[in-house]
Amino acid sequence: MTHGGATMKLVLAVAVLLMTLSAVVTDSNEDGEKEPTMAQKFEKYQKEVQTFVDNLGEKAKAAFLEFHNSEFSNKTRKWLSETFQKLKKKFEPMTSQDGSD
Numbered sequence: 610m611t612h613g614g615a616t617m618k619l620v621l622a623v624a625v626l627l628m629t630l631s632a633v634v635t636d637s638n639e640d641g642e643k644e645p646t647m648a649q650k651f652e653k654y655q656k657e658v659q660t661f662v663d664n665l666g667e668k669a670k671a672a673f674l675e676f677h678n679s680e681f682s683n684k685t686r687k688w689l690s691e692t693f694q695k696l697k698k699k700f701e702p703m704t705s706q707d708g709s710d
Contacts, residue, residue, distance in 0.1 A: 676682055
C-alpha cells in the first residue's frame with residue numbers, strides 16, 4: 610500500500626509544481642503584453658522566411674537579367690552563333706551527300 614501512496618504524492622507534487630509555474634508565467638505576462646502562442650510564433654517565422662525567399666528570388670532575377678543584358682553576355686552569344694554557323698557551313702557538304710555511291 611505504500612507504493613500507491615508514493616505515486617499519489619508524486620502526482621500531487623507535479624500538479625503543484627505545474628500550478629506554481631503557470632502562476633509565475635501568468636504574473637509575468639500581466640505586466641507586459643501576452644506571450645505569443647506557438648502557432649503565432651510559427652506563423653511569424655513562416656512570414657519571415659517567405660519574405661526572405663521572395664527578396665532572394667527578386668535579387669536573383671535582377672542579377673540574371675543584368676548578366677543576360679551585359680556586353681559580355683551579348684558578345685558571347687554572338688560569338689557562339691557565328692561559330693555555330695561557320696561549323697554548320699563547314700560540315701554541310703558531308704551531310705548533304707546521300708551516301709548512294
